[in-house]
Amino acid sequence: MAIPRLRFWSETIHLTLSGTASTNLTDKIGTTVDSTLAKGLRVLEELAASAHPRGVTELSRELALTKSNAHRLLRSLSHLGYVKSNANRTYEATLKVWQIGLKVIENLNINAIAEPEMQRLSDMTGEAIYLAVPDDLSVIYIDKVESTRPIRSFTPKGGSAPIHCVGTGKALLSANYGQLRNRIKERLVGYTDQTITEISKLDKDMAATAKRGYALDKGEYRENIYSFGATIYLPTGEAIAAIGVSAPNINLNKERIVTICQAVQSAATRVTQLLQTSNG
Amino acid sequence: MAIPRLRFWSETIHLTLSGTASTNLTDKIGTTVDSTLAKGLRVLEELAASAHPRGVTELSRELALTKSNAHRLLRSLSHLGYVKSNANRTYEATLKVWQIGLKVIENLNINAIAEPEMQRLSDMTGEAIYLAVPDDLSVIYIDKVESTRPIRSFTPKGGSAPIHCVGTGKALLSANYGQLRNRIKERLVGYTDQTITEISKLDKDMAATAKRGYALDKGEYRENIYSFGATIYLPTGEAIAAIGVSAPNINLNKERIVTICQAVQSAATRVTQLLQTSNG
DNA sequence: AATCATTGTTCTATATAATGATACAGACCT
DNA sequence: AGGTCTGTATCATTATATAGAACAATGATT
Numbered sequence: 075m076a077i078p079r080l081r082f083w084s085e086t087i088h089l090t091l092s093g094t095a096s097t098n099l100t101d102k103i104g105t106t107v108d109s110t111l112a113k114g115l116r117v118l119e120e121l122a123a124s125a126h127p128r129g130v131t132e133l134s135r136e137l138a139l140t141k142s143n144a145h146r147l148l149r150s151l152s153h154l155g156y157v158k159s160n161a162n163r164t165y166e167a168t169l170k171v172w173q174i175g176l177k178v179i180e181n182l183n184i185n186a187i188a189e190p191e192m193q194r195l196s197d198m199t200g201e202a203i204y205l206a207v208p209d210d211l212s213v214i215y216i217d218k219v220e221s222t223r224p225i226r227s228f229t230p231k232g233g234s235a236p237i238h239c240v241g242t243g244k245a246l247l248s249a250n251y252g253q254l255r256n257r258i259k260e261r262l263v264g265y266t267d268q269t270i271t272e273i274s275k276l277d278k279d280m281a282a283t284a285k286r287g288y289a290l291d292k293g294e295y296r297e298n299i300y301s302f303g304a305t306i307y308l309p310t311g312e313a314i315a316a317i318g319v320s321a322p323n324i325n326l327n328k329e330r331i332v333t334i335c336q337a338v339q340s341a342a343t344r345v346t347q348l349l350q351t352s353n354g
Numbered sequence: 355m356a357i358p359r360l361r362f363w364s365e366t367i368h369l370t371l372s373g374t375a376s377t378n379l380t381d382k383i384g385t386t387v388d389s390t391l392a393k394g395l396r397v398l399e400e401l402a403a404s405a406h407p408r409g410v411t412e413l414s415r416e417l418a419l420t421k422s423n424a425h426r427l428l429r430s431l432s433h434l435g436y437v438k439s440n441a442n443r444t445y446e447a448t449l450k451v452w453q454i455g456l457k458v459i460e461n462l463n464i465n466a467i468a469e470p471e472m473q474r475l476s477d478m479t480g481e482a483i484y485l486a487v488p489d490d491l492s493v494i495y496i497d498k499v500e501s502t503r504p505i506r507s508f509t510p511k512g513g514s515a516p517i518h519c520v521g522t523g524k525a526l527l528s529a530n531y532g533q534l535r536n537r538i539k540e541r542l543v544g545y546t547d548q549t550i551t552e553i554s555k556l557d558k559d560m561a562a563t564a565k566r567g568y569a570l571d572k573g574e575y576r577e578n579i580y581s582f583g584a585t586i587y588l589p590t591g592e593a594i595a596a597i598g599v600s601a602p603n604i605n606l607n608k609e610r611i612v613t614i615c616q617a618v619q620s621a622a623t624r625v626t627q628l629l630q631t632s633n634g
Numbered sequence: 635a636a637t638c639a640t641t642g643t644t645c646t647a648t649a650t651a652a653t654g655a656t657a658c659a660g661a662c663c664t
Numbered sequence: 665a666g667g668t669c670t671g672t673a674t675c676a677t678t679a680t681a682t683a684g685a686a687c688a689a690t691g692a693t694t
Binding site: 178 | 405
C-alpha cells in the first residue's frame with residue numbers, strides 16, 4: 075500500500091465541529107455552496123453526534139429547517155444508507171460514515187506504522203500517548219494509547235488542540251514555522267498563564283524546539299498538564315504527523331521529562347525511518 | 355474497492371454503492387432522492403477510498419458526472435470542510451468524516467464497555483477478538499483486537515461478513531432467528547464446503563446455538579478458520595452486538611475450543627450485565 | 635522553446651429539482 | 665373521545681443545481 079499524500083497546512087477553511095446548533099448554513103464566503111448537500115451533511119452530523127435517535131420536528135427545529143425539508147433530507151440519507159429509520163419514527167446515523175471515515179484514516183497509513191512505537195512509549199511511561207496530524211492551525215489526534223494511570227487526560231481520539239500550545243502541535247509548528255508564523259501570529263490564544271501569546275517568545279521557543287528536536291509544553295494548554303512531542307516526516311521531507319506524550323506534572327520531574335522526551339524523539343525518528351523503507 | 359454494504363435490521367431501502375461508475379443516481383424506487391446530496395456523498399466516498407488525491411476530470415469520469423458538476427461538488431465539500439484542495443489542483447478527503455464517524459461509534463457505547471472483556475479474551479487466547487454489530491444480513495466489525503500470533507486473520511475493523519457463517523453473526527442470527535429466518539432463507543450463500551446452505555440445517559444449528567448460548571463456525575466462511583461468538587444484549591432484550599474469537603484450526607483442538615467458547619460466552623454475559631448497570 | 639493535448643476553473647441560460655405551505659394521518663396523553 | 669402533539673404525503677412555485685462552452689493554466693512532446 076502506497077504512502078498517500080496527507081492533508082497539510084492549507085487554505086482549507088476550518089469548520090469547527092461544535093455541538094452548538096446555531097451554525098448558519100446560508101452565509102457562505104462569497105461563493106455559493108450546494109445547499110442541499112450542506113443541509114444534508116448537517117443533518118448527518120447532528121445525527122452522528124446524538125446519543126439517541128431523533129425525530130423529524132426536533133431536528134428541523136434544531137437546524138432551522140422546514141419540517142418537510144428535514145424529512146426529505148432524512149429520507150434521502152436513509153435511501154443512501156447513511157441513516158436508519160426506526161419503527162418508532164425516529165432516525166439515527168448508521169455506521170456508514172464511520173466506515174468511510176476509517177478508509178480515510180487507513181489511507182493515511184501512518185497509524186499502522188506508528189502503532190508499535192506508541193505502544194512502546196506507553197509501556198515505558200504509562201502516560202497517554204498521542205499521534206497527531208496537522209489541520210490548519212490545530213492538530214487532530216488520529217490515534218491514542220490511554221494512560222495506564224488512574225488519572226486520565228482530556229483529549230480523546232478524534233479531538234483537536236491548538237497547534238501553538240501542545241507538544242505534538244509545537245513539534246509540527248516548528249517543522250513548518252516559516253509558512254505558519256504569519257498566520258499564527260495574530261491568533262496566539264491563551265489557555266493558561268503558561269501559554270505563549272507573544273510572537274517574539276514563540277519565535278525563541280520554536281528555534282529552541284527545532285534545535286532540540288522535540289517540543290515541550292509545560293501546562294500551556296491545560297493547567298498542570300505537560301506534553302512533549304516530536305515530528306514524523308515523509309521521505310519527501312514533509313512534516314506529516316507528530317507523536318507525543320501527555321502527563322500531569324505531578325508525575326514528572328526534570329530527569330523523567332528528559333527521559334520521556336528522548337524516547338518521544340527516538341520514536342518519531344524510528345517512524346520516520348520506517349516511512350522511508352515502506353514503499354512509496 | 356467496493357464500500358461494504360451497510361444495512362440494518364430495518365425497513366431501510368438498500369442502495370448499493372458499487373465501485374463501477376455506472377451507478378444511476380436517479381432511478382430510485384418510486385421515491386426520489388435529493389440528487390445533489392447523493393452525488394456529493396458519492397464524491398466524498400470516492401475520495402475517502404482513494405489512497406491519493408484526485409483530480410476533477412478523473413472523478414467526474416469515474417462517477418459519471420459533468421466536469422462542472424464534479425467541480426462544484428468538490429468546491430462545496432471543500433467549503434464544508436470535508437474535502438481539501440491541494441496546491442497541485444487535486445482534492446482529497448479531510449479527517450472530518452472520520453471525526454463524525456467516531457461520534458457514531460462513541461454513541462454506540464458498547465465499544466468502551468466491551469473493550470476490557472475483549473482484552474481479557476485476547477490475553478487468554480492470543481487469537482483475534484472481534485466485536486460485531488448486526489447490519490441487515492451481515493455483521494460489521496466495530497472493534498478488533500489483533501491476534502498476537504504470527505498468522506493474522508483477514509477481516510479488518512470496519513469490515514463485514516455474512517451473518518450466517520461466522521461466529522459473531524450466527525450468535526446474532528440465533529438471537530433474532532424468528533425475524534430473520536425468512537429473509538436469510540433464500541440467501542444462504544456458500545463460501546466453503548462447510549457453509550450451511552440449507553435452511554433445514556440452519557434451523558437445527560440455530561436451535562443448538564440458542565440452547566448452547568454460543569455460536570460455532572468451523573470454517574464456514576473461510577477455509578480452516580474457525581470462529582466462535584456470543585450475543586450481547588441491551589437491557590431491553592435487544593441483541594445489539596456479539597463478541598467473538600477467530601482462529602485458524604491448526605491452533606485448535608476440542609478442549610481448547612470448549613475453553614474458548616466458554617470464555618466468549620462469559621465475556622458476552624459480562625458485557626450484557628455491564629450494560630444493565632450503565633445508564634441508558 | 636513552442637506547440638499541443640489535457641486539465642482545472644469560470645460563466646450563464648435553462649430547466650430540473652429542491653422547497654415550504656398545506657393537508658392528512660397516526661401517535662400519545664388526559 | 666377529544667385534543668395536541670408528532671411524522672408523512674402532495675404539489676405549485678421558484679430558487680437552484682446543472683450542462684455546455686469558453687477560458688486559463690498546466691505539463692508533455694517535439
